[in-house]
Amino acid sequence: MSDTLVPQLVDGLAALMLLTSFALLAQHRLLSVLNWFAAQGFLLATTAAVVAYGTNNHELYISALMALLLKGLLLPWLLWRVIRQLHVHREVEPLMNRTMTMLIALALTLFSFHIIQPIEKISHLMTRDSMAIAMACVLLGMLMMITRRKAITQVIGFLAVENSLFFAAIGSTNGMPLVVEIGIAFDVLIAALIFGLFFFQIRDTFDSLEVDAMHAHLIHKDDDE
Amino acid sequence: MRSALVQFFQAGMLLLLAPLLAGFVATCRARLQNRRGAGVMQPWRNLRKLFSKEVVMASHASWIFRTAPYVVFTATVMAASVVPAMLVDTPLSLIADVIALVALLALSRFFQALAGMDIGTAFGGMGASREMTFAALGEPAMLMSIFVISLSAHSTNLTSMINHTLNSPFALHPSLAFALVAMLLVALAENGRIPIDNPTTHLELTMIHEAMILEYSGRHLALMEWAAMVKLLLFSTLIVDLFMPWGMAVNTDAISLVQAFGLWLLKVAGLMIALALAETGMAKLRLFDVPEYLSGAFVIAFLGLLSFYMLEVGA
Numbered sequence: 296m297s298d299t300l301v302p303q304l305v306d307g308l309a310a311l312m313l314l315t316s317f318a319l320l321a322q323h324r325l326l327s328v329l330n331w332f333a334a335q336g337f338l339l340a341t342t343a344a345v346v347a348y349g350t351n352n353h354e355l356y357i358s359a360l361m362a363l364l365l366k367g368l369l370l371p372w373l374l375w376r377v378i379r380q381l382h383v384h385r386e387v388e389p390l391m392n393r394t395m396t397m398l399i400a401l402a403l404t405l406f407s408f409h410i411i412q413p414i415e416k417i418s419h420l421m422t423r424d425s426m427a428i429a430m431a432c433v434l435l436g437m438l439m440m441i442t443r444r445k446a447i448t449q450v451i452g453f454l455a456v457e458n459s460l461f462f463a464a465i466g467s468t469n470g471m472p473l474v475v476e477i478g479i480a481f482d483v484l485i486a487a488l489i490f491g492l493f494f495f496q497i498r499d500t501f502d503s504l505e506v507d508a509m510h511a512h513l514i515h516k517d518d519d520e
Numbered sequence: 521m522r523s524a525l526v527q528f529f530q531a532g533m534l535l536l537l538a539p540l541l542a543g544f545v546a547t548c549r550a551r552l553q554n555r556r557g558a559g560v561m562q563p564w565r566n567l568r569k570l571f572s573k574e575v576v577m578a579s580h581a582s583w584i585f586r587t588a589p590y591v592v593f594t595a596t597v598m599a600a601s602v603v604p605a606m607l608v609d610t611p612l613s614l615i616a617d618v619i620a621l622v623a624l625l626a627l628s629r630f631f632q633a634l635a636g637m638d639i640g641t642a643f644g645g646m647g648a649s650r651e652m653t654f655a656a657l658g659e660p661a662m663l664m665s666i667f668v669i670s671l672s673a674h675s676t677n678l679t680s681m682i683n684h685t686l687n688s689p690f691a692l693h694p695s696l697a698f699a700l701v702a703m704l705l706v707a708l709a710e711n712g713r714i715p716i717d718n719p720t721t722h723l724e725l726t727m728i729h730e731a732m733i734l735e736y737s738g739r740h741l742a743l744m745e746w747a748a749m750v751k752l753l754l755f756s757t758l759i760v761d762l763f764m765p766w767g768m769a770v771n772t773d774a775i776s777l778v779q780a781f782g783l784w785l786l787k788v789a790g791l792m793i794a795l796a797l798a799e800t801g802m803a804k805l806r807l808f809d810v811p812e813y814l815s816g817a818f819v820i821a822f823l824g825l826l827s828f829y830m831l832e833v834g835a
Binding site: 299303304306307309310311313314317321393394397400401404405408424425427428 | 691692694695697698811812815816819820822823826827829830831832
């Protein structure tokens with residue numbers, strides 16, 4: 296049973312992963328962006344657990360647990376606290392028209408599929424099909440980082456890129472060594488904490504979380520001198 | 521011979537059941553809102569009333585206005601009779617092509633919009649322009665989501681698509697899930713249901729479908745409304761056909777036909793209950809958000825296509 300079911304499950308989870316990446320781009324409200332981000336964390340944990348079951352790799356269960364705790368619960372909670380304290384749960388203001396962003400996102404997905412296709416042919420892993428999707432998710436996270444004005448959404452974009460890299464690692468190598476993963480997990484955690492601190496600093500200094508406002512502030516200072 | 525009879529029975533059933541189904545959705549919605557509702561037969565009673573009333577027409581209505589209800593009704597019924605409901609392989613299955621189906625629906629929409637503009641009132645023109653704008657976005661999404669299934673069946677013919685689904689072993693297909701979601705979103709929009717249009721409202725600012733047929737009366741209005749009900753049944757049958765055809769009759773012996781008929785009714789009723797639940801739970805979208813909703817459906821359908829190539833072709 297597990298011969299056919301596990302690859303199918305991984306494919307399904309990969310498709311859901313792609314869906315969450317698009318949903319992150321499409322959301323209007325910061326809190327729903329955060330919900331989708333948490334959902335992505337849960338998906339990652341599930342994928343890791345399924346792949347662990349399929350490949351009998353017990354270390355991956357630990358990765359799955361870490362993904363669940365860190366990416367599914369802790370990071371969203373941290374960001375949620377920051378959002379509440381900064382009162383920024385209003386709408387996300389993208390730099391570009393939403394439909395345009397979606398079209399670019401589709402183009403990026405096609406592009407990554409095109410890039411990954413030859414690599415997929417030489418792989419024999421059962422999870423090889425999900426590599427193109429992982430690549431697409433990385434690009435989509437980057438797209439999110441460049442099309443958003445608010446620092447918080449940019450950080451969520453960054454964390455989404457990290458999620459996709461984790462997903463790529465599961466898909467292409469059936470998981471990195473546990474030491475590396477623990478290291479990355481702590482890096483991300485610390486990064487999120489530092490970002491959280493930065494948000495407060497940025498708001499105190501510039502009265503806004505909009506990246507453009509910082510730029511304007513600097514130009515303003517140049518004029519004064 | 522027998523399959524031709526089944527074909528006629530099927531088309532007749534679609535015609536007769538469509539108002540009942542509309543009444544069923546209305547009753548479900550009423551129950552969900554703690555009202556008693558007018559009953560399942562109410563659309564039939566409305567149609568009977570309208571058919572017995574005289575037709576009142578504006579003095580400058582042209583022949584387009586007069587013929588449009590017949591064209592709309594005929595095109596919709598034609599489209600509905602082509603879609604297999606119980607029997608997979610019917611005499612009409614050669615023309616049961618999804619592109620032809622979408623074209624028939626587009627023909628009916630075209631005449632509806634023409635009739636809306638013909639009479640020269642502001643509402644008719646407004647409704648027509650809205651309908652055409654949303655149709656231009658909805659149609660590609662619908663075709664795209666159907667193409668996801670066509671890709672694996674290597675055909676755009678409904679009968680061969682159903683046969684392909686019936687014969688392939690059960691497996692998880694992420695692409696089909698995407699296609700289903702996109703199709704459901706488009707079906708809501710195409711039938712003027714709640715997040716896009718409210719079929720029960722005559723509130724001038726928000727109506728789309730009702731604005732186009734505002735000037736109709738008597739049997740013309742009856743035909744227009746009947747066509748809308750048939751269209752709802754047509755879409756639910758299409759969704760059942762494409763995504764859950766299990767239990768459809770492959771040959772024409774009595775037992776499998778009765779079974780297929782019962783299952784079809786059950787599946788369509790299930791979809792209608794889901795529709796009533798969705799309509800009760802959702803609020804109508806702002807008109808300017810509708811293009812975003814429809815392009816969202818398009819994106820989801822396209823994701824279905826992509827994930828088909830990414831996940832299912834190589835595997």
